[in-house]
Amino acid sequence: MVSRKVLLAPIDPVHDVGLKIIKRGLEEAGHETVLLQPDLQPEEIIQEIINSRADTVLISRTLGYGVAEILARFVDLADAAGVRDRVRIGIGGMAIRPELAAELGFDAGFGPGTSVEEAVAFVEGRDYVPGLAKNNKLKIDITESYTYTCHNSVIAGLLKQIAGIILAWTENRTSSGVLRARVREELWDIDRWRKYEKMTEFLEEYPRFCGEITRDFYLKGILHPKTRRFTREEAAALEEYIKATKERMEAPKLQHSLKKPLVFNQYGTGCPFMDTGHIKVSEAWGADGVIHFDPSWGARTEGFMDGFLTHQEDGTVITPANLNRIRQSLESGTLWQVRAHRGLNTPETVVLAGKFQADLTKINISYGALGAGTDPARMTVDGVEAIRYAAKYGLPFDIVTNEELCGVPAHKAFAGMLITAALALRLGAKPILQPLFCYSPEVMVGGQMKDNYVDFNVAKVLALRHIIDAPVWPGAPIGFMTHSEDRIQSSAATAYHACLAAMLGVDAITIASSDEAYSGGPISVPSKVDTLRAVGEGFRFFGSTRLEPSQRALDWSREIEEGIENVLRQVADRGDFVEALYRGVLGSREEGAYPGRNGRDTVMMV
Amino acid sequence: MSRILERIMDAIDIETFLVCSSEDEGRRLTLQLFREMGFKDVDIVFIQFQGPGVRLRARAYVHRPGDAYGWLKIGGEETGDGFPKSSAGSH
Numbered sequence: 001m002v003s004r005k006v007l008l009a010p011i012d013p014v015h016d017v018g019l020k021i022i023k024r025g026l027e028e029a030g031h032e033t034v035l036l037q038p039d040l041q042p043e044e045i046i047q048e049i050i051n052s053r054a055d056t057v058l059i060s061r062t063l064g065y066g067v068a069e070i071l072a073r074f075v076d077l078a079d080a081a082g083v084r085d086r087v088r089i090g091i092g093g094m095a096i097r098p099e100l101a102a103e104l105g106f107d108a109g110f111g112p113g114t115s116v117e118e119a120v121a122f123v124e125g126r127d128y129v130p131g132l133a134k135n136n137k138l139k140i141d142i143t144e145s146y147t148y149t150c151h152n153s154v155i156a157g158l159l160k161q162i163a164g165i166i167l168a169w170t171e172n173r174t175s176s177g178v179l180r181a182r183v184r185e186e187l188w189d190i191d192r193w194r195k196y197e198k199m200t201e202f203l204e205e206y207p208r209f210c211g212e213i214t215r216d217f218y219l220k221g222i223l224h225p226k227t228r229r230f231t232r233e234e235a236a237a238l239e240e241y242i243k244a245t246k247e248r249m250e251a252p253k254l255q256h257s258l259k260k261p262l263v264f265n266q267y268g269t270g271c272p273f274m275d276t277g278h279i280k281v282s283e284a285w286g287a288d289g290v291i292h293f294d295p296s297w298g299a300r301t302e303g304f305m306d307g308f309l310t311h312q313e314d315g316t317v318i319t320p321a322n323l324n325r326i327r328q329s330l331e332s333g334t335l336w337q338v339r340a341h342r343g344l345n346t347p348e349t350v351v352l353a354g355k356f357q358a359d360l361t362k363i364n365i366s367y368g369a370l371g372a373g374t375d376p377a378r379m380t381v382d383g384v385e386a387i388r389y390a391a392k393y394g395l396p397f398d399i400v401t402n403e404e405l406c407g408v409p410a411h412k413a414f415a416g417m418l419i420t421a422a423l424a425l426r427l428g429a430k431p432i433l434q435p436l437f438c439y440s441p442e443v444m445v446g447g448q449m450k451d452n453y454v455d456f457n458v459a460k461v462l463a464l465r466h467i468i469d470a471p472v473w474p475g476a477p478i479g480f481m482t483h484s485e486d487r488i489q490s491s492a493a494t495a496y497h498a499c500l501a502a503m504l505g506v507d508a509i510t511i512a513s514s515d516e517a518y519s520g521g522p523i524s525v526p527s528k529v530d531t532l533r534a535v536g537e538g539f540r541f542f543g544s545t546r547l548e549p550s551q552r553a554l555d556w557s558r559e560i561e562e563g564i565e566n567v568l569r570q571v572a573d574r575g576d577f578v579e580a581l582y583r584g585v586l587g588s589r590e591e592g593a594y595p596g597r598n599g600r601d602t603v604m605m606v
Numbered sequence: 607m608s609r610i611l612e613r614i615m616d617a618i619d620i621e622t623f624l625v626c627s628s629e630d631e632g633r634r635l636t637l638q639l640f641r642e643m644g645f646k647d648v649d650i651v652f653i654q655f656q657g658p659g660v661r662l663r664a665r666a667y668v669h670r671p672g673d674a675y676g677w678l679k680i681g682g683e684e685t686g687d688g689f690p691k692s693s694a695g696s697h
């Protein structure tokens with residue numbers, strides 16, 4: 001590399017901090033620098049260029065008024081003095097836009113947000129290549145440092161007893177969901193599917209265990225009325241879009257000085273193409289992971305169709321082809337979660353997630369049965385099978401507790417979560433605890449968040465940590481019920497919750513877009529950028545600051561833990577987990593939890 | 607649709623402050639503004655009235671999920687789905 005002589009000149013009355021930072025970067029790169037004082041006239045700067053024999057000049061301008069005039073005058077004078085022929089001149093600063101620099105004939109224009117590395121690259125006459133750290137995001141297993149040791153021996157004993165009860169109950173029961181998952185697991189080969197080989201055995205067996213809509217698809221070729229196939233041209237255009245976008249892609253890190261929490265957002269516009277657009281934007285603005293969100297009717301439908309399908313409602317249809325396309329669109333460092341926590345396709349979703357090499361899934365028997373509409377008996381049979389597949393495919397899964405949004409108190413939702421976690425550990429899977437950071441009906445009525453949104457959320461995390469050494473991933477999304485349709489308020493609410501999560505040292509968070517509370521249409525992609533930027537700014541502001549829990553948070557934490565123990569004791573005493581779900585032990589009708597009806601009477605004795 | 611509008615991934619939002627005397631008036635003026643600009647699929651995402659007028663964000667969807675997106679330059683024959691009709695489809 002040739003060492004350059006660089007003159008740095010603020011063509012500005014006062015501001016020169018940016019040039020000072022660049023000066024340090026240039027000197028560290030081995031270049032000689034001269035920094036002029038602010039408030040010099042263009043004529044004086046030209047004279048300094050001549051006197052210093054600089055080969056490169058960097059001019060900066062922060063103040064916006066009169067910028068075009070003063071820069072035009074500088075260029076005219078530089079031309080008249082013959083400087084332009086032998087000196088490369090770049091211009092930068094808050095008042096500079098690249099278009100203006102090009103119009104005036106500068107060799108480069110650097111607007112707001114320019115990095116030191118970009119300026120050094122210009123001086124050295126090479127193309128700017130973003131730093132490796134930006135492009136080299138690596139996947140992190142957020143479960144790997146946890147022992148899953150249960151610190152509360154009473155709760156440990158109760159969980160062991162309840163897990164045993166559930167496994168004994170499911171031992172001689174099955175369902176069409178379980179049988180379909182088995183067919184998918186045993187007869188559907190992803191390599192053959194990718195080669196378009198017809199899997200006759202699969203096609204003969206699978207429709208037998210499907211509902212009418214899906215059976216019609218396989219036997220009569222009838223699509224679900226809300227879906228359509230993509231055209232070949234559309235598919236080809238998508239491939240081009242992904243390829244071109246990946247080539248330009250940078251994946252920045254949001255966490256500033258921290259390693260966690262990892263930041264996830266979910267996609268599920270209904271269309272895998274639009275999802276891909278949203279995913280690429282989310283990655284480009286710093287999301288560490290994305291979550292596949294399926295349509296609500298998918299959870300009530302027995303079986304999956306295939307094909308590259310779109311529809312026009314919230315949630316994207318799970319088909320092998322859709323998952324395959326979305327998987328291919330991801331950057332190598334992006335974590336991918338395919339959620340399977342509810343509905344009649346839970347175990348098969350985990351099988352597909354495993355075969356398409358997802359990184360995570362999502363399962364919770366209690367939430368699926370009490371808050372997501374699936375019959376408790378069916379959800380239990382299917383949930384246990386789903387956990388077995390999660391263990392087999394090495395898929396960690398979070399245990400979402402969204403029944404809190406129905407009105408179930410946190411301690412009851414957590415008892416259900418811990419039961420699913422206990423099953424996971426018994427079956428060799430890796431559970432992740434997902435307390436909600438939310439303004440739930442429980443606290444609206446009880447007043448725990450009357451003063452602030454902090455203490456009760458802190459209490460939840462403390463209670464779980466006091467019980468078990470397990471990863472914690474607040475969701476989903478954080479700040480649920482605190483968002484409004486105002487994107488500023490919504491982004492701020494998300495950022496505050498994210499910062500609280502970071503200060504508690506949790507492992508991951510799921511964030512909403514700033515359209516979270518808007519119900520008039522699909523979530524727009526700029527609204528995803530809004531919250532990612534807000535969270536990044538929050539992480540920058542607080543850095544590694546830690547939070548000291550208040551006495552109130554500590555008191556509530558103890559109350560939650562006692563409540564969990566009490567609920568688990570009731571489940572254990574009843575000796576029947578499914579009956580406990582029906583009877584409201586883990587969330588009652590009065591509280592807003594209604595045992596689901598989808599899949600009722602579909603559990604079969606073996 | 608103009609070629610530039612086709613590049614909009616999903617929606618175009620306009621944020622501004624309208625001087626008006628009520629939220630209803632602000633809503634009416636906003637929707638009229640979008641119609642005059644030629645947009646059809648329009649909604650008001652956020653509006654807040656205080657004495658001086660309304661702070662608002664209004665939206666026109668250019669591409670809804672499932673549409674043929676201008677930013678992909680698309681249109682043509684359907685893909686196969688592999689099951690059960692053809693094995694020539696695109697995964």
